[in-house]
Amino acid sequence: MIDLDYTNLHKINPKHGLSENEPESKNELLPKFIEKVHSHEQGFYTNIDDSKTIQKIQDFAKTTRAKYSSIIILGIGGSALGSKCLIQGLCHLFQNKLKTSSAPNVHIIDNIDPVLINNLEDIIEYSKTLFIVISKSGSTPETITQYLYFRQKTNDKKLNPKNHFVFITDPEKGFLRETAEKDCITIFNIPKNTAGRFSALTAVGLLPALLAEIDINRIISGAKIMRDKFLNENFNENLPFKLAVIQYLLYEKGKNIDVLMPYSQKLTGLSEWYRQLLAESLGKKGKGITPIRALGATDQHSQLQLYNEGPNDKLIIFMEVEKTDTEITIPNPFPEKKELKFLEKNITFNNLMKIEKVAAEISLTKNDRPNITIKVDSLKEETLGESLMMFMGATAFLGELLQVNAFNQPGVEHTKKIIKQSLLK
Amino acid sequence: MIDLDYTNLHKINPKHGLSENEPESKNELLPKFIEKVHSHEQGFYTNIDDSKTIQKIQDFAKTTRAKYSSIIILGIGGSALGSKCLIQGLCHLFQNKLKTSSAPNVHIIDNIDPVLINNLEDIIEYSKTLFIVISKSGSTPETITQYLYFRQKTNDKKLNPKNHFVFITDPEKGFLRETAEKDCITIFNIPKNTAGRFSALTAVGLLPALLAEIDINRIISGAKIMRDKFLNENFNENLPFKLAVIQYLLYEKGKNIDVLMPYSQKLTGLSEWYRQLLAESLGKKGKGITPIRALGATDQHSQLQLYNEGPNDKLIIFMEVEKTDTEITIPNPFPEKKELKFLEKNITFNNLMKIEKVAAEISLTKNDRPNITIKVDSLKEETLGESLMMFMGATAFLGELLQVNAFNQPGVEHTKKIIKQSLLK
Numbered sequence: 001m002i003d004l005d006y007t008n009l010h011k012i013n014p015k016h017g018l019s020e021n022e023p024e025s026k027n028e029l030l031p032k033f034i035e036k037v038h039s040h041e042q043g044f045y046t047n048i049d050d051s052k053t054i055q056k057i058q059d060f061a062k063t064t065r066a067k068y069s070s071i072i073i074l075g076i077g078g079s080a081l082g083s084k085c086l087i088q089g090l091c092h093l094f095q096n097k098l099k100t101s102s103a104p105n106v107h108i109i110d111n112i113d114p115v116l117i118n119n120l121e122d123i124i125e126y127s128k129t130l131f132i133v134i135s136k137s138g139s140t141p142e143t144i145t146q147y148l149y150f151r152q153k154t155n156d157k158k159l160n161p162k163n164h165f166v167f168i169t170d171p172e173k174g175f176l177r178e179t180a181e182k183d184c185i186t187i188f189n190i191p192k193n194t195a196g197r198f199s200a201l202t203a204v205g206l207l208p209a210l211l212a213e214i215d216i217n218r219i220i221s222g223a224k225i226m227r228d229k230f231l232n233e234n235f236n237e238n239l240p241f242k243l244a245v246i247q248y249l250l251y252e253k254g255k256n257i258d259v260l261m262p263y264s265q266k267l268t269g270l271s272e273w274y275r276q277l278l279a280e281s282l283g284k285k286g287k288g289i290t291p292i293r294a295l296g297a298t299d300q301h302s303q304l305q306l307y308n309e310g311p312n313d314k315l316i317i318f319m320e321v322e323k324t325d326t327e328i329t330i331p332n333p334f335p336e337k338k339e340l341k342f343l344e345k346n347i348t349f350n351n352l353m354k355i356e357k358v359a360a361e362i363s364l365t366k367n368d369r370p371n372i373t374i375k376v377d378s379l380k381e382e383t384l385g386e387s388l389m390m391f392m393g394a395t396a397f398l399g400e401l402l403q404v405n406a407f408n409q410p411g412v413e414h415t416k417k418i419i420k421q422s423l424l425k
Numbered sequence: 426m427i428d429l430d431y432t433n434l435h436k437i438n439p440k441h442g443l444s445e446n447e448p449e450s451k452n453e454l455l456p457k458f459i460e461k462v463h464s465h466e467q468g469f470y471t472n473i474d475d476s477k478t479i480q481k482i483q484d485f486a487k488t489t490r491a492k493y494s495s496i497i498i499l500g501i502g503g504s505a506l507g508s509k510c511l512i513q514g515l516c517h518l519f520q521n522k523l524k525t526s527s528a529p530n531v532h533i534i535d536n537i538d539p540v541l542i543n544n545l546e547d548i549i550e551y552s553k554t555l556f557i558v559i560s561k562s563g564s565t566p567e568t569i570t571q572y573l574y575f576r577q578k579t580n581d582k583k584l585n586p587k588n589h590f591v592f593i594t595d596p597e598k599g600f601l602r603e604t605a606e607k608d609c610i611t612i613f614n615i616p617k618n619t620a621g622r623f624s625a626l627t628a629v630g631l632l633p634a635l636l637a638e639i640d641i642n643r644i645i646s647g648a649k650i651m652r653d654k655f656l657n658e659n660f661n662e663n664l665p666f667k668l669a670v671i672q673y674l675l676y677e678k679g680k681n682i683d684v685l686m687p688y689s690q691k692l693t694g695l696s697e698w699y700r701q702l703l704a705e706s707l708g709k710k711g712k713g714i715t716p717i718r719a720l721g722a723t724d725q726h727s728q729l730q731l732y733n734e735g736p737n738d739k740l741i742i743f744m745e746v747e748k749t750d751t752e753i754t755i756p757n758p759f760p761e762k763k764e765l766k767f768l769e770k771n772i773t774f775n776n777l778m779k780i781e782k783v784a785a786e787i788s789l790t791k792n793d794r795p796n797i798t799i800k801v802d803s804l805k806e807e808t809l810g811e812s813l814m815m816f817m818g819a820t821a822f823l824g825e826l827l828q829v830n831a832f833n834q835p836g837v838e839h840t841k842k843i844i845k846q847s848l849l850k
Binding site (some may be wrong): 027030052076077078081092093094097098099100105107110111112113114115116117118119123139140141144145148149151152155172176177186196255256257263264265266274276277280282283284285286288290292294295297298300301302304305306307308309310311312313314321324326327330331332333334337338340341342347348349350352353355356358359360362363366367392409410411412414415416418419422423424 | 448475499502503517518519521522524525532536538539540541542544545547548564565567569572574575577580600603621626681682687688689691699704705706707709710711712713715717720723724725727728729731732733734735736737738747748751752755756757760762764766767768772773774775777778780781782783787788791805835836837839840841843844845847848849
């Protein structure tokens with residue numbers, strides 16, 4: 001269950017916040033906007049009905065999982081951030097160090113730094129490694145060169161490529177698809193109507209998640225709950241629209257930076273994923289919201305000074321997990337110490353996290369800094385699925401509100417062209 | 426060796442860039458500003474002369490290093506980010522997974538999330554673990570509660586605290602100091618005149634670095650090279666001042682967001698450290714530059730769209746490592762494929778990183794987006810020491826240019842007060 005609390009916006013100077021009726025003033029746009037979103041024919045909210053692909057992912061995982069000690073994901077941008085979000089959010093925080101786990105190690109290699117590639121080689125055993133190569137176009141130079149490198153290595157070791165590579169790519173064309181067929185490498189499709197940053201709920205995010213032993217059906221069922229809200233014409237039921245309207249109205253009031261600040265170590269991957277979604281979808285025609293990923297309580301000791309007393313140009317989007325299975329009481333081995341008196345009440349780290357978040361909220365509100373809270377009842381597969389769909393839906397609506405096409409990325413095409421030219425020079 | 430290339434600023438519309446003479450127009454401020462910086466009596470550029478402390482760190486490391494398989498750093502904000510920067514920058518990227526290394530595992534625990542604490546316990550062996558507890562005041566609630574938790578655990582296991590804890594804290598007062606003496610726990614001082622975010626070159630950053638087998642003398646000697654520049658009254662010799670002037674002049678032209686984007690996986694810790702330095706030092710009185718940490722080439726597939734075509738409100742600070750010991754040629758197991766023709770020239774991943782960076786630079790410049798490059802000849806202890814000193818010096822100068830006190834943080838004190846009140850309620 002996910003909910004949105006924006007009451008703090010009513011408590012601050014309306015120049016920087018929103019009156020109680022302000023968000024609802026946009027409610028008449030909703031039916032038209034849902035239609036407009038449909039008109040783009042994007043797959044991000046329909047892919048989750050593709051039970052055939054989900055079955056194929058499950059069948060593949062069943063027959064392969066036990067064979068590998070390491071799963072390496074080769075991809076960049078939207079090809080990496082979806083699985084990063086799911087794995088960070090739903091696996092043990094030190095999964096790759098756990099001796100008791102049956103799950104393979106997972107490393108997401110989303111850069112071409114030679115040091116990264118070289119260091120990675122020191123910790124993998126090729127014969128027990130599966131590389132998942134992910135590229136929408138099938139010809140992303142960063143990902144293809146990574147693939148060539150590891151492919152050459154497995155060739156040198158006389159390993160059969162079909163046992164060490166899987167591709168996730170365009171259903172029809174591209175370099176990956178062409179070479180896959182000859183080598184009998186398994187391929188999963190990225191639907192044509194789904195840009196990389198909207199692909200977390202396709203094989204791009206789900207296959208790595210399942211190999212990391214995450215229950216992907218539960219992610220999907222959470223996403224479906226949020227999709228119903230996303231397509232609901234009633235303002236009060238449509239959480240993604242409500243979020244988008246708040247972001248938009250505050251953007252119009254000069255809050256052109258949105259900080260996503262979850263109070264949960266496991267949600268750092270979600271912030272990173274959202275950062276691409278927001279930046280690449282809306283940063284066009286001189287418009288756009290600049291996303292910032294922050295982390296509570298950590299960044300209270302790094303960024304809160306700026307958020308409280310710097311330029312008033314930010315909307316802080318807190319994210320709070322209401323219930324965590326792990327409850328840890330803070331012990332007091334020094335009961336004689338006066339300054340630890342507060343521990344007499346059996347305070348937990350869970351309480352302390354909440355207290356920190358409330359304190360940040362109070363001080364921001366007192367300083368007229370707009371802040372809202374996305375409340376997640378507990379962090380699990382369903383709520384992460386809900387979160388992904390909520391942010392994708394909100395971003396689609398923001399595209400309509402800002403009058404930009406949320407689904408293209410003309411500003412990277414130019415750079416890509418220059419790279420190609422330099423390579424061929 | 427570190428150098429600054431800002432020629433791209435001259436190539437763009439002067440509304441968004443700088444003419445060739447513009448930075449130098451501020452050169453007459455330099456002698457007065459150096460005096461002003463001295464007047465704050467801050468330790469960040471004098472601590473590195475404290476050879477006694479450095480010797481103490483070395484003696485401690487010599488006698489303890491071999492005893493531990495894990496080093497856990499408990500600290501938040503400036504108590505964590507300095508060591509994070511040094512360890513990320515100078516150790517193997519998968520250090521904690523390396524089977525061949527003699528160095529202990531290092532984990533920096535800079536949050537109070539119960540899930541993080543619980544998960545950490547699954548991978549450490551208390552009898553072989555050293556906890557470094559770092560708090561400037563000696564009473565930061567996040568860090569003290571972490572300490573109490575792990576202290577209780579070691580008590581339960583009948584481990585002698587002096588063998589499992591080290592404190593880095595205020596030289597005179599605070600909870601940590603008081604309890605240390607009774608338990609014979611080793612203490613290192615954080616000099617009184619050094620705020621957390623300026624403490625990377627004290628025991629705060631250096632002790633964890635040395636325990637991770639980094640040569641801290643080389644870091645110090647790099648820092649000293651840059652300090653000489655920082656105190657040089659000649660504009661052309663003073664790299665930190667030059668950087669600060671560029672940031673300031675562009676801030677005055679509406680570039681109130683600074684993106685630090687190194688093209689090096691190992692410099693992600695530096696970006697995170699700088700993010701606190703800039704935000705907390707300058708975010709005051711409604712002024713301040715909002716820092717963003719980005720990573721090349723990865724973020725070309727996440728943020729470049731926004732940087733190229735979104736609001737023109739950012740200065741992109743690239744960081745480029747010119748020479749890397751690790752050179753990897755991209756092999757071509759598919760010589761028959763036309764689209765891989767570019768690999769005939771024995772291109773390396775190193776070349777590809779450079780090509781990507783140049784392409785980003787060209788497209789930004791073409792779009793009138795201000796961008797500069799900090800050039801690092803090679804990534805090593807000395808240049809990381811230089812970098813830290815460069816950014817600290819530039820930030821001190823920025824405080825003078827923006828007329829804010831770079832060395833306090835009034836905007837977090839209020840939040841801290843609310844936390845204390847909530848705890849005592």
